[in-house]
Structures are given as C-alpha cells and as structure tokens.
Amino acid sequence: MVVLSQPILDNLAHFETCKSTSDIFTNIPIIDLSGPNCKTLIVEACKEFGFFKLINHGVSMELLNRFEAEAVKFFQLPKEEKDKLGPPNPFGYGNKKIGPNGDVGWVEYLLFCTNPELISQNDAKAIFPGISETLWCLVKEYVSAIKNMACEVLEMIADELQIGPKNVLSKLISDEKSDSCFRLNYYPPCPELQALSGRNLIGFGEHTDPQIISVLRSTNTSGLQICLRDGSWVSVPPDPSSFSSMLVMTNGRFRSVKHRVLADILKSRLSMIYFGGPPLSEKIVPLCCVMEEGEESLYEEFSWSEYKKSAYGTRLGDNRLGLFMKS
Numbered sequence: 315m316v317v318l319s320q321p322i323l324d325n326l327a328h329f330e331t332c333k334s335t336s337d338i339f340t341n342i343p344i345i346d347l348s349g350p351n352c353k354t355l356i357v358e359a360c361k362e363f364g365f366f367k368l369i370n371h372g373v374s375m376e377l378l379n380r381f382e383a384e385a386v387k388f389f390q391l392p393k394e395e396k397d398k399l400g401p402p403n404p405f406g407y408g409n410k411k412i413g414p415n416g417d418v419g420w421v422e423y424l425l426f427c428t429n430p431e432l433i434s435q436n437d438a439k440a441i442f443p444g445i446s447e448t449l450w451c452l453v454k455e456y457v458s459a460i461k462n463m464a465c466e467v468l469e470m471i472a473d474e475l476q477i478g479p480k481n482v483l484s485k486l487i488s489d490e491k492s493d494s495c496f497r498l499n500y501y502p503p504c505p506e507l508q509a510l511s512g513r514n515l516i517g518f519g520e521h522t523d524p525q526i527i528s529v530l531r532s533t534n535t536s537g538l539q540i541c542l543r544d545g546s547w548v549s550v551p552p553d554p555s556s557f558s559s560m561l562v563m564t565n566g567r568f569r570s571v572k573h574r575v576l577a578d579i580l581k582s583r584l585s586m587i588y589f590g591g592p593p594l595s596e597k598i599v600p601l602c603c604v605m606e607e608g609e610e611s612l613y614e615e616f617s618w619s620e621y622k623k624s625a626y627g628t629r630l631g632d633n634r635l636g637l638f639m640k641s
C-alpha cells in the first residue's frame with residue numbers, strides 16, 4: 315500500500331478524475347478520402363459513432379510539423395509571457411479554466427476566432443492582440459487547408475444523402491460570415507498522477523461540440539476517449555498523420571460524439587481542433603430530405619446565434635441540445 319503525501323493530493327484536488335480503462339477503440343471507421351465508397355462510409359460512421367478517422371486527406375505533413383513546432387514553442391514560454399494573452403474572453407490564452415461556467419481541466423490552450431469576414435478585414439493585432447505574427451500566419455494557413463477538407467467531407471455527405479445542391483452543407487462553413495473557431499490544446503505531463511493509482515486525471519472533461527463539424531489532429535500522445543452508444547469509454551489511439559471528425563445534425567440520425575481527454579504522466583499532448591459553424595443568423599432545422607413523410611422535427615427551431623448563446627451558458631458536460639428539444 316502506498317500512502318500519499320498531502321501536498322500531491324492538494325495539487326490535484328480541484329481536478330476531476332475518472333477510473334482508468336485499458337479499452338481501446340479498435341474499430342474506428344477509417345475513411346480514405348481518396349478511395350472509393352468514401353461517401354457511404356462517412357455517412358455510416360456519422361450515424362453509428364459521430365466520429366471517424368480521415369487518411370489520405372491531402373493536407374501537407376510539412377505544414378502540420380511546422381505548425382506543431384511553433385505551437386509547442388508557445389506553450390513552453392514562461393507563464394508570465396503566456397498570461398499576457400489571457401484570460402480568454404472567450405478567445406485568448408487559457409490555463410486550467412475552461413469556458414465561463416467553472417469547468418476546469420489539466421490543460422492550457424489558445425482559442426482563436428477564425429471567422430473569414432473578420433480575418434479578411436483585420437490584421438492579427440485586432441483579432442488576437444499579442445499573438446506572434448508567425449503563429450497567427452500558421453493558424454490561418456492551417457485553418458484554410460482544414461476548412462477545404464471539411465467542405466469536401468460535407469459535400470460527400472450531401473451527395474450521399476441526396477440533398478441537392480452539393481454545397482448545401484459545405485456553404486454553411488465556407489460562407490464569408492460563417493462562425494468558426496480554432497483551438498490549440500496543450501496537455502502538460504502530470505508526474506503527480508502516479509499517485510492516483512487506478513484513476514486518470516481529466517485534461518478536458520466530457521462534452522459534445524456544438525458546431526456542425528469539428529476536425530481534430532493530435533500529436534503522438536494518447537489521451538482522447540470517446541463514449542460509445544452503450545455508455546462505455548474507449549481510448550482512440552493517436553495518429554498524427556490523420557484527422558478525426560465529429561458531426562452534429564439530422565434529427566437524431568447523426569451523432570455528436572461525447573468525448574474527453576485524459577492527461578498523461580510523462581508525455582505532453584498537443585491537439586489542434588477546427589470548429590466549423592454556420593453564419594450566426596442561420597436557422598438550424600433538420601434537413602427535410604432526411605425526414606420520413608410525416609416525421610416531425612424533434613427540436614424547436616433556433617438560429618446558430620441563439621444556440622451558441624445558450625451553449626456558452628452551460629457547463630461542459632451538459633446536454634446542450636436538450637434545451638431545444640420539443641417537449
């Protein structure tokens with residue numbers, strides 16, 4: 315038996331933990347973006363898991379590596395330097411505090427607004443005061459490449475579901491007024507974790523993303539877990555050359571996957587996530603083509619702006635869409 319010294323426990327006392335599990339998600343749908351059947355496989359994955367892994371996506375590894383190196387450099391700066399870019403409101407540098415409603419996690423992050431109209435009208439100084447020109451340029455280059463890829467995925471979904479025209483979904487995120495954001499999450503190693511035998515420290519607590527599509531890429535450290543239909547949590551092995559994508563939509567047919575990230579004892583983890591949202595005024599309603607004759611919408615009609623406002627008033631783990639369910 316090991317007796318823990320009090321300071322170690324105190325240090326982690328404010329953070330959530332969960333029971334360790336060694337279950338690995340072995341049947342992740344892998345979508346080869348350059349392969350046949352891609353459209354069908356994506357739609358199947360959206361219905362079953364709300365999550366899939368993209369390979370042969372065409373985004374250059376050279377860009378990914380350059381971006382990763384610059385991002386790590388930022389998180390390795392002294393605390394005082396990083397704090398100059400925070401607290402996030404909601405954009406900027408954040409450390410341990412997530413969102414405006416009291417959530418915490420073993421994570422540092424940079425949250426950027428990447429709305430195209432704002433970017434084309436302003437320079438980095440206006441959008442993100444204090445960020446280095448180099449990092450900001452890389453964010454723009456990366457987000458533009460990922461957005462193109464996300465549009466390709468949404469066009470395939472529209473095609474497979476036979477919702478004409480082809481760009482009916484992709485235009486929501488390619489619109490000049492689309493409301494998107496980008497986040498760099500850095501999970502520092504936590505050696506004290508060793509003391510928590512049988513439990514893991516939560517880096518980013520369980521939640522679903524509110525946007526239309528999220529594209530995630532991480533470095534080679536595990537930590538991401540997703541929740542399966544039966545409520546069990548499984549680890550998603552990291553793969554720095556692929557992207558994972560999570561989708562929302564379609565009157566309950568597509569799933570928005572619940573996910574969380576665990577901290578590691580020895581290795582840091584960096585992830586880059588693009589969140590593609592529609593223009594603020596866009597009405598969010600189930601696509602009529604996916605509904606059976608006579609089927610009613612499960613949700614009240616709402617705009618992205620109303621949904622987003624309500625989402626920012628919730629805690630990370632809350633059921634955000636539940637508030638808009640018809641009673």
Ligand code: GA4
Pocket residue numbers: 404412413414415417425495497521522523524589625626627628629630
């Ligand atoms: C989850 C998805 C994105 O990371 C995010 C998060 C946002 C934040 O970090 O400010 C929120 C969270 C996310 C949903 C509920 C609210 C808002 C933290 C939080 C507790 C940037 C987003 O758009 O919604």
